[in-house]
Amino acid sequence: MIPVCRLEDLPTGGSVRIDTAPPIAVFNADGELYAIDDTCTHQDASLSEGWLEGCLVECPLHEASFDLRTGQPTCLPARRPVRTHRVTVEDGVVHVHPAAEEGTAA
Amino acid sequence: MRTVTVVGASLAGLYAARELRAQGFDGRLVIVGEETHRPYDRPPLSKDFLTGKADEDQLALSDVDETLELGAEWMFGVRARGLDARGRTVLLEDGRTVSTDGVVIATGASARRLPGPALMGVHTLRTLDDARSLRAELLSGPRRVVVIGGGFIGAETASSCAGLGHSVTVVEAAPLPLLPQLGPEMAAVCAGLHHRGGVELVTGVGVAALRGDVAVNGVELVDGRVLPADVVVVGIGAVPNTGWLAGSTLALHDGVLCDDGCVTALPQVVAVGDVARVGGARAEHWTSATAQPRVAVRNLLAGRTVETVRPLPYFWSDQYGSRIQFAGRRRDGDLVRVVEGAVEDGSFLALYERDGVTTAALAIDRPRPFTRVRRELTRGDARPAVPVAAEPVVAGVAEPVAQGFAEPMAL
Ligand code: FES
Secondary structure: OEEEEEHHHOOOOOEEEEOOOOOEEEEEEOOEEEEEEOEOOOOOOEHHHOEEEOOEEEOOOOOOEEEOOOOOEOOOOOOOOOOEEEEEEEOOEEEEEOOOOOOOOO | OOEEEEEOOOHHHHHHHHHHHHOOOOOEEEEEOOOOOOOEOOHHHHOHHHHOOOOHHHHEOOOHHHHHHHOOEEEOOOOEEEEOOOOOEEEEOOOOEEEOOEEEEOOOEEEOOOOOOOOEOEEOOOOHHHHHHHHHHHOOOOOEEEEEOOOHHHHHHHHHHHHOOOEEEEEEOOOOOOHHHHHHHHHHHHHHHHHHOOOEEEEOOOEEEEEEOOEEEEEEEOOOOEEEOOEEEEOOOEEEOOHHHOOOOOOEOOOEEEOOOOEOOOOOEEEOHHHEEEOOEOOOOHHHHHHHHHHHHHHHHHOOOOOOOOOOOEEEEEEOOEEEEEEEOOOOOOEEEEEEEEHHHOEEEEEEEEOOEEEEEEEEOOHHHHHHHHHHHHHHHHOOOOOOOOOOOOHHHHHHHHHHHHOOOOO
């Protein structure tokens, strides 16, 4: 379990990237918090810098889009999912529970 | 249509094959590729592939499952030699022919070469084989590298070579690299990246000749200077691969001439990607190659142009640890304004403007604000169009775009 930031520092539409290996991106999509692997599965781009729309984040490099709930790509050029990670808020602090190396969602 | 032949197992060719299936074409699908490789992505060749950070697996555009699902007949390592006058038969170099009802031309472009005899150590960087041979040479010890041409391929190659510890010089004939693409202000900013990366940039002087007998040993400039070199990378652009169509009835002029819907003079022949001159313009952009096939295939299956495509020009480049992104249609004389960040900090967003209307955007390491502007430009582009006229756009006509831009930008 990794502390990320205070909840108020992650406003709606906001995102943060945490320097885990591999890095994880945490999003506040209309009040719901989601965490996925930060690196796009297509090439080298940081999804925390992507464009958030509803539950989808669009990669800033070639516009592949990922569903934050499942990690699945919804369009090309990405063809592989990103891993999803569980997020909790404890005492006003956002925490990420990284999924085990294998498998997808925790 | 019972058979469709895609000529070119390229990015655009693969996207066209996918679109054919996605849009319900269930006939025979033949894909002809000159290279022996399955479709791969070219942009990483001058970057992560060259430095060894990415391997060939990561370049693959498709996997086994998808390949099976496409249900196509692949012909690799064979070049198309001709297309008959009616566009019904594709002739292959090995003498075979493919009878077909529809054709998608996706033969791409080839790296332009310097005249003169071939010398060892002289490379172009366009194909996987090009990249393999350059990579092998770069990984076998320190070299003096001269890159001819300071465009994106040249700059990325120079950056990768410098990153591997080679001593690198870039020669650019124009006063600055990337002038036509970026304009003087931003071209100067990007030129500065070479310096920061420890690469020498020689501008405003052309190349007279390559020196050497069997292997290259230097590059002679028109002012008489000679730059010693063990490796020369020639990055002076690409020419569309239309030679095989010389005997066809298609109109060729710096590419295959198409209407705005990628349809050629023959309604059952469409062209996509680097080889296609769509609506008067040929864009060697990754995003054109991926955006055109959907529309081209739709028109091919409809038998006439029912949809047009005009993707907002977008390109990106990674060099010396910086990511440059550019989108829009800049014209000479546009004003450039940095609106976020600062050039000195190496992270900024600049807008190009004409008559108060944003025409294009350039960002270095500023992805999210860049995306915001790119989306706005795309939206402006999609509006009932300001006619593409040679005359300067009058303010009144351009206004709707300006208003579009002033709207609050929803996240
Ligand atoms: S790197 Fe994300 S879509 Fe290409």
